Amino acid sequence: MAEGTPRPDGRLAARRLYLCTPDRPDLSSFLVACIRGGVDVVQLRDKALDARPLVERARLALSVCRDHEVPFVLNDRPDLALEVGADGVHVGQDDAPPTLARRIVGPEAIVGLSTHTPTELDASAAEPVDYVSTGPVEPTPTKPGRPGTGLAYLTYAARNAAHPFFVTGGVTPGTVGPMVAAGARRFVVVRWLTEAADPEANARELSRVIERGLSTVE
Numbered sequence: 089m090a091e092g093t094p095r096p097d098g099r100l101a102a103r104r105l106y107l108c109t110p111d112r113p114d115l116s117s118f119l120v121a122c123i124r125g126g127v128d129v130v131q132l133r134d135k136a137l138d139a140r141p142l143v144e145r146a147r148l149a150l151s152v153c154r155d156h157e158v159p160f161v162l163n164d165r166p167d168l169a170l171e172v173g174a175d176g177v178h179v180g181q182d183d184a185p186p187t188l189a190r191r192i193v194g195p196e197a198i199v200g201l202s203t204h205t206p207t208e209l210d211a212s213a214a215e216p217v218d219y220v221s222t223g224p225v226e227p228t229p230t231k232p233g234r235p236g237t238g239l240a241y242l243t244y245a246a247r248n249a250a251h252p253f254f255v256t257g258g259v260t261p262g263t264v265g266p267m268v269a270a271g272a273r274r275f276v277v278v279r280w281l282t283e284a285a286d287p288e289a290n291a292r293e294l295s296r297v298i299e300r301g302l303s304t305v306e
Contacts, residue, residue: 132163166192
């Protein structure tokens with residue numbers, strides 16, 4: 089398959105709730121709780137860790153995800169994703185190009201790409217990725233200085249994306265309905281779970297709202 093050919097990936101076809109989390113002292117138990125609540129993709133995204141500690145924490149996260157049959161993705165570092173045996177890597181517009189990430193992690197790994205504008209989304213059609221993220225719909229502390237895209241970008245993605253897309257930025261039970269109406273079908277959650285007193289309960293509530301919203305359109 090050519091490097092620019094879209095690669096539909098069955099591992100993502102039915103995935104709806106994608107957790108993106110930094111490292112934390114209770115990483116293992118936190119991930120177990122989130123997965124029990126309905127999270128079905130996990131990404132470890134920690135810009136503060138150096139390579140060696142990041143590898144160690146990624147291996148821990150991968151072990152939890154393997155035990156629960158959930159794909160594990162490492163942010164930003166295709167070399168370290170390959171080292172730990174992650175299911176894939178997620179890169180941003182300023183990270184390693186998707187073509188390089190694909191060469192590093194191989195043809196069977198998952199490669200995801202962040203997009204923030206229609207121009208970036210259109211360009212992603214030629215990239216060797218399995219999915220794209222679209223957003224942040226609302227400004228978020230995890231992307232300081234980046235303005236929100238608004239819901240119109242989701243509608244654009246629903247009509248034009250060449251790959252499955254996951255919406256980012258402000259995903260909560262209260263925002264899922266408008267996002268679904270705008271065209272979203274897959275969701276990346278950060279603070280609703282990372283700041284939760286009971287992440288399993290929060291994940292279950294969010295999963296229930298997503299399922300209810302999708303039942304009205306599918």
